[in-house]
Amino acid sequence: MPKYVYRFDEGGKDQRDLLGGKGANLAEMTRIGLPVPPGFTITTEACRAFMDQRRVPPGLRVEVTTALREVEDALGRQLGAPHDPLLVSVRSGAKFSMPGMMDTVLNVGLTDASVRGLAAMSGDERFAWDSYRRLVQMFGATVLGVDARAFDEALEARKAAAGVTWDVELTAGDLRALVDDYRGIVREQCGRDFPQDPREQLDLAIEAVFGSWDTERARLYRRRERIPDDLGTAVNVVAMVFGNLGEDSGTGVAFTRDPSTGHAGAYGDYLPNAQGEDVVAGIRNTLSLDDLRERDRRSYDELLAAMRRLETHYRDLCDIEFTIERGRLWLLQTRVGKRTAAAAFRVAVQLVDEHLITLDEALGRVTGEQLGRLLFPRFDRTDDTVPLTRGLGASPGAAVGEIVMDNAQALQRTAAGAKVVLVRRETNPDDLAGMIAAVGILTARGGKTSHAAVVARGMGRCAVVGAEALDVDEEDGEVRVDGTVLRPGDVIALDGTTGEVFRGEMPVVDSVVMRYVSDGLDAGLRAAPDGEVRELVHAVHRLLAHADSVRRLRVRANADTAEDAHRARARGAEGIGLCRTEHQFLGERRRHIERVVLADSDDERQAALAALLPLQRADFTALLEAMDGLPTTIRLLDPPLHEFLPDLTELSVRVALAEQNGQVDEHDARLLAAVQRMHEQNPMLGLRGVRLGLTTPGLFALQVRAIAEATVELRRAGRDPRPEIMVPLVGSVREMQLVRTETEAVLAEVAQAGDVPLDIPIGCMIELPRAALTAQRIATQADFFSFGTNDLTQTTWGFSRDDVEGAFFTTYLSNGVLTISPFETLDADGVGALVRTGVERGRSTRPDLHCGVCGEHGGDPESIRFFHQVGLDDVSCSPFRVPVARLEAGRAAVLAGEDATI
Numbered sequence: 001m002p003k004y005v006y007r008f009d010e011g012g013k014d015q016r017d018l019l020g021g022k023g024a025n026l027a028e029m030t031r032i033g034l035p036v037p038p039g040f041t042i043t044t045e046a047c048r049a050f051m052d053q054r055r056v057p058p059g060l061r062v063e064v065t066t067a068l069r070e071v072e073d074a075l076g077r078q079l080g081a082p083h084d085p086l087l088v089s090v091r092s093g094a095k096f097s098m099p100g101m102m103d104t105v106l107n108v109g110l111t112d113a114s115v116r117g118l119a120a121m122s123g124d125e126r127f128a129w130d131s132y133r134r135l136v137q138m139f140g141a142t143v144l145g146v147d148a149r150a151f152d153e154a155l156e157a158r159k160a161a162a163g164v165t166w167d168v169e170l171t172a173g174d175l176r177a178l179v180d181d182y183r184g185i186v187r188e189q190c191g192r193d194f195p196q197d198p199r200e201q202l203d204l205a206i207e208a209v210f211g212s213w214d215t216e217r218a219r220l221y222r223r224r225e226r227i228p229d230d231l232g233t234a235v236n237v238v239a240m241v242f243g244n245l246g247e248d249s250g251t252g253v254a255f256t257r258d259p260s261t262g263h264a265g266a267y268g269d270y271l272p273n274a275q276g277e278d279v280v281a282g283i284r285n286t287l288s289l290d291d292l293r294e295r296d297r298r299s300y301d302e303l304l305a306a307m308r309r310l311e312t313h314y315r316d317l318c319d320i321e322f323t324i325e326r327g328r329l330w331l332l333q334t335r336v337g338k339r340t341a342a343a344a345f346r347v348a349v350q351l352v353d354e355h356l357i358t359l360d361e362a363l364g365r366v367t368g369e370q371l372g373r374l375l376f377p378r379f380d381r382t383d384d385t386v387p388l389t390r391g392l393g394a395s396p397g398a399a400v401g402e403i404v405m406d407n408a409q410a411l412q413r414t415a416a417g418a419k420v421v422l423v424r425r426e427t428n429p430d431d432l433a434g435m436i437a438a439v440g441i442l443t444a445r446g447g448k449t450s451h452a453a454v455v456a457r458g459m460g461r462c463a464v465v466g467a468e469a470l471d472v473d474e475e476d477g478e479v480r481v482d483g484t485v486l487r488p489g490d491v492i493a494l495d496g497t498t499g500e501v502f503r504g505e506m507p508v509v510d511s512v513v514m515r516y517v518s519d520g521l522d523a524g525l526r527a528a529p530d531g532e533v534r535e536l537v538h539a540v541h542r543l544l545a546h547a548d549s550v551r552r553l554r555v556r557a558n559a560d561t562a563e564d565a566h567r568a569r570a571r572g573a574e575g576i577g578l579c580r581t582e583h584q585f586l587g588e589r590r591r592h593i594e595r596v597v598l599a600d601s602d603d604e605r606q607a608a609l610a611a612l613l614p615l616q617r618a619d620f621t622a623l624l625e626a627m628d629g630l631p632t633t634i635r636l637l638d639p640p641l642h643e644f645l646p647d648l649t650e651l652s653v654r655v656a657l658a659e660q661n662g663q664v665d666e667h668d669a670r671l672l673a674a675v676q677r678m679h680e681q682n683p684m685l686g687l688r689g690v691r692l693g694l695t696t697p698g699l700f701a702l703q704v705r706a707i708a709e710a711t712v713e714l715r716r717a718g719r720d721p722r723p724e725i726m727v728p729l730v731g732s733v734r735e736m737q738l739v740r741t742e743t744e745a746v747l748a749e750v751a752q753a754g755d756v757p758l759d760i761p762i763g764c765m766i767e768l769p770r771a772a773l774t775a776q777r778i779a780t781q782a783d784f785f786s787f788g789t790n791d792l793t794q795t796t797w798g799f800s801r802d803d804v805e806g807a808f809f810t811t812y813l814s815n816g817v818l819t820i821s822p823f824e825t826l827d828a829d830g831v832g833a834l835v836r837t838g839v840e841r842g843r844s845t846r847p848d849l850h851c852g853v854c855g856e857h858g859g860d861p862e863s864i865r866f867f868h869q870v871g872l873d874d875v876s877c878s879p880f881r882v883p884v885a886r887l888e889a890g891r892a893a894v895l896a897g898e899d900a901t902i
Contacts, residue, residue, distance in 0.1 A: 021096065040064075081117065082117050089108065091209070094234070105139055115129065126171060129176045132175075135201075224436055242275070250274060251275055253321050256311040258343065259337050348363075348366050371883060399493065403421055423492075462496035550893045554574045557569075564879055569627065569630070575633070592612050617706040651671065767788030772835065775841040789826060789857045793822050869892075
């Protein structure tokens, strides 16, 4: 039988899979001698067994009894005893942090009898009844399923009757009456009394925490954060320590460095005479740690010593929850703290300079996704715009959108194409759907460690919290600020760095980091408005430069024009991995394709192709000149033909109307006949790519000639063009052989005529499952492979990428069929298996076969790590994503063989 329960002194930080992140870190703090209340952890294995069997696994209650008695013996108290009772908290704790998504129950063990014992023990009747009302409220909502709003309404009614504003102003008598109110609510909604057996409370609370792993909000969060559904949560049972025992008690959250900016130094929120949930819920506005220093210097000094010890031990920014009980400090949790993108880069470099971590480790601490956030625009603050109000900048960035006040509004307006800002009095875990939909979050209450702040930072959403001047009237649908009334649909702008809130639109400018990655370090530093931003630019530069020095994957760009190529090269691209030549035939040039299609004879077709030659040669000359000295992969024409021909219905109507009016247009009539002849029900799988080249004589030869002549021209001018010719949509080695034979003949002819040798590689795209599975044969005719993962995803899943995202992806994501769009992040199990197969089989024939990827996945951080693992040589992505790909390729190198989740 597996062991399901571990005392804190039995575990350690490396057991996150078994004990969850919270339990593993409680064990680690206990092991290194920090002040942690006694307790034990029920493993994730027990949760998985509970989910499989829908009941507590055999033997668990026996193990809980043994561990509980050890805690009781250590403290000399018993759970829920009438005199000097032991109370415990029951908390979730998954392997990966899921702030606020699962259940917690505090003060378990309080009953009608033990509340009096707690009052006698503490000498504070008000404290005892306050703790009891919290238990009934939490237990009722999370364990018994009572509508939490009923408790909120009862609390507000009691405060109104007492003529007070804050919970702390209620007397012991008020709280005793409130407990009666709460118990009445439980009886009314559940048909039973609040349980008076302390052990029944504990067992039911444990089951409720297990069950909270599978709630809708937890599943939604896991889908958003790509956390597997089968991990389960651990349950931590911890002896209660009380921050609500008077003004010499309190609770707080601290960070060893500022999680918003990365600045060194203690940072956090503190609430006197409160329990921990009051801080993270944002119900009361908090004090700072500086205030704690003034109120209780001894506890402050002990906290700072513990923070320094934890940061040294974990060698990273740490997030700490603590309680002070009548002047005694207790640590209730620690973890590697969530942080903004800017803070991630600053902290990583600071730790290198402090000789706590290496540059390799620092690179592993930042992500391409975080770098991408730093490339977003910011507000142009050159004008004298006066903010409507100000709160705390909890998650940096600039967000402009129309006000929404609940999930339904957020989802509805976002679906209609609007950008929205979610405005709430305070957020709670049930607001997650609206927070995901919004571009920004604004709350009237809470500090930088409130639910809104923590979740927003984790998602990279701009957030302003604790804007006290806001009167958020959710019932009437109004937001009032000093006489100004705003309603859903009104536009506001948030500055998540300064905490400012503006009415109406605000102009935005490119980020300084974008200026750096586009124009170089000096330009980025010149654009930096202050020393803090200069520090960020330096940090990004150091880590990006280190990534470039260690990565194996080369980074190219998808670029179709010389302008795109210049932009990509400026951002560090080491070549062009995909030039889509069909994009050079948009607009007026579309008529040239029509002429080729309409040709009635070989001579007519050759004339049409000949007219294209100078245009294509000029395109390739400009592109190759922009990428001088770097490889430039040019894909031969790959248009689904419907993209280059008129719509069949529109053309049919036009011809019919012309005939009806006796004004027949010969061009339209011939074009209609051609379109009818070539009409396809599924053009994405029809006459395109290599198939078009083989059925339209001279089409590919024209493009090859244009590439060859551009290369000759540039080499004669002393340049170093390095084109590579790529054949699209290959599924058979014979297709590749036919095109290669034609291509080599054209190259030889141009080389001889120009007296310039042309050693241009000829390769193909692997974008069909058959190509990946027969790669060993195709490699006999290909100098390189480039995996077109967009089409490979489409053909592997049987998805039409133009249709499915709007048709059913939302349903698939909500039901867990997909955790993310496979067109956004590579499906490693399915499409990835074909990529791996294609590489292995291709190199079994040609060991030096160069393999790359040129789909959209080439710029996706998670996909890049997969491409490194399977041994690709390069990735190609949009010019904008080149810096992200460079960083992520470096991370892939240093994290090879390790868990890349930091």
